[in-house]
Amino acid sequence: MEDFTFVNKTEVRFGADRLDAELAPVMERFGKRILLTYGGGSIKKSGLYDRIMTALKDFEVFELDGIAPNPKIASVRDGQRLTKENDIDAILAVGGGSVIDASKLIASARFYDEDPWDLVINPDIRQTIDQLPFVDILTLSATGTEMNNGSVISNPDTHQKLATFGPNTPAVSFLDPTLTYSVSKWQTAAGSIDIMSHLFEQYFDNATNNDVQDGLREGVMRAVIKWAPVALADPKNYDARANLMWASTMGLNGLVGLGNQNDWTVHPIEHELSAYYDITHGVGLGILTPRWMSYILSETTAAKFAQYGRNVWHIVGDDDMAVAKQAIQQTYDWIKSLDVPMTLPGVDITSDEHFLAMADSAVEVGALDTDAYVKLQAEDVVKLFEASMTTDNFE
Template sequence: MTNFEFFNPTKIVFGTETIAKLDQLVPANARVMILLGGESARKNGTVAEVRAALGSREVHEFNGIEPNPTYETLMQAVEIIRAEKLDFLLAVGGGSVIDGTKFIAAAVPFAGEPWDILTTFGQTITSALPFGTVLTLPATGSEMNHGAVITQKATHTKLPFMNPLVFPQFSILDPSKTFTLPTRQIANGVVDAFVHTVEQYLTYPVNGMVQDRYAEGLLNILIEIGPKVLANPQDYDLRANLMWAATQALNGLIGAGVPQDWSTHMIGHELTALFDIDHARTLAIVLPANLVLRSESKREKLLQYADRVWHITAGTEEERIAAAINKTREFFEAMGIKTRLADYDLGAAVIDTVIAKLEAHGMTALGERQDVTLAMSRQILENSL
């Protein structure tokens, strides 16, 4: 495996009835902003639990962070926090709320134009407000990493950023808080975690035995429990394993010391920004076509994937690779997630627009070998029709 440095300072508090521990986790004199998405966390009582745990601390709320958090909305929160001189943030929600909170944490003390945080992919961040999270939707792993993705609604631009200063100080993971989630969101979460794992695993071998087996274990777990979590929404153990698998899929461990791809995500981001398709669903559209087109450069890992994840051992190498990719598509479809652009009423006419956005955002050499050119991205989209 290649050289690497691994650092993850986020404290995880996992299990039922753990929200009360906020009293120990948040400084006693903190002036807190709670960041929220929709109304689900309020309706299921989570916000009331959070407020009770925070006790006599000064607490403000900001509602309305979108499923794809927008710069415009987040900047409203930034201005309130600056005006009220708040000094601790608490994200209560899923990955979008946490991503938005990371941006807000960096933007409040930022001296220049905060959009520069995105255009420099986080390299210009020099300080950030401290924050924690109460996770209510397992999917993105944002609760235990230092990355986020933000959309500028005015320009249909969706960009990622990373910086060690935006690791959450802590994250509370209570699987029982996911019992009331809609089926669509749970299905999205399973697929999101699955593709996060694939992006760090299906590249080329570097003898990262620990990382490979760890990734394969996560994929096998998601395949096993994916349909079950949809069918048994009140099963605590299923929800607990999904929540922890989604966190592990993107907390840095399986990607340490191995090549990573992320081309599926970069192409998917453009589809979300342009056409407002759920993030996980764009991944399900792009990944199978991406793997088919690049099956030769990913041959060794695809054969390993076929064997260890899908238990496909019969047939020629080409047949096993094709079968593994088909199994991947079938898994997404079984989760209720369609895998073709046509399923979202999009045809060939949109491809030029997507490619133009990729070019404008500098996404001209993607993938673990930086060989996914714009021409190849075009072909991936054509194969996704």
């Protein structure tokens, strides 16, 4: 167990239909000039937009819409301009990870006079400048952005998809599971896989005897495994949506990663796929994760995979390697049961032309050769891509 410092000041307001009464007094803390950020038109179709505008009828609300999945730096540039031109007091981000991620960076860009892509590639700058307060209303359970200080922003011009961290987490997060009733099966599955991947990235770590943390992670994993299929079959099941939403938040609010040694592996690799092919992040993770698990399984890692099998999947047996293999197979089967493609050709990646370039970049950006749980070189990552072309190892 490694030393850590932890603080997370986000106020979570969890439950159905709280925003109508609570949004105005919350935003009032920060001022009257609000930048409302959102994605496509779904919040207008669902009526959420009207509810927000009714709640904020005594505020001056400016709008930035059209923030796309895998949010682009162009949206941040638009937001930067709007916050400056309109002397915005606070941002209200309504959406999933993309909208909230972009809004966090806009909140910093308000206090920066050059191109905000600088803030992504030079991480130190954001720690030295102010950040607008930002509140979110989450509409997709996946990234955990609703209670952390991270964003992932893409720059199509440079084929880069990079993480950036601001000084602050959201001031307030409204977590209303009913707002995810309308999330498609595809996005529900992808979001659930993303949550699981966050937990895996933090669980498979070389810090020893980090048992409280392992226990927290295992507990959240079991909840996701149980409830994701229920949400797919019964999209308006409150408990399913509530457990997935809270699992999303707990999976990446910093807490379950404390006491760790290593950085992440599968996320940096997937970010390359999304940057090159703009595929759905969680689906990419679902394809890569079982291949990564199989690839790094060894005498050294078998004990941890067996712990995962016993505590998460209730697999019984004394042979660590056998339990580990069964756990990886069950992981694959669970992802597949969510009805997502299980190969790269399934997401229209049929050629290996970018494998080496993506692998090189993943190793560099993710420091996979120095900081990962099991260190990977570019040729290892290429093998993961190659293994992802077929289902040979799993079916």
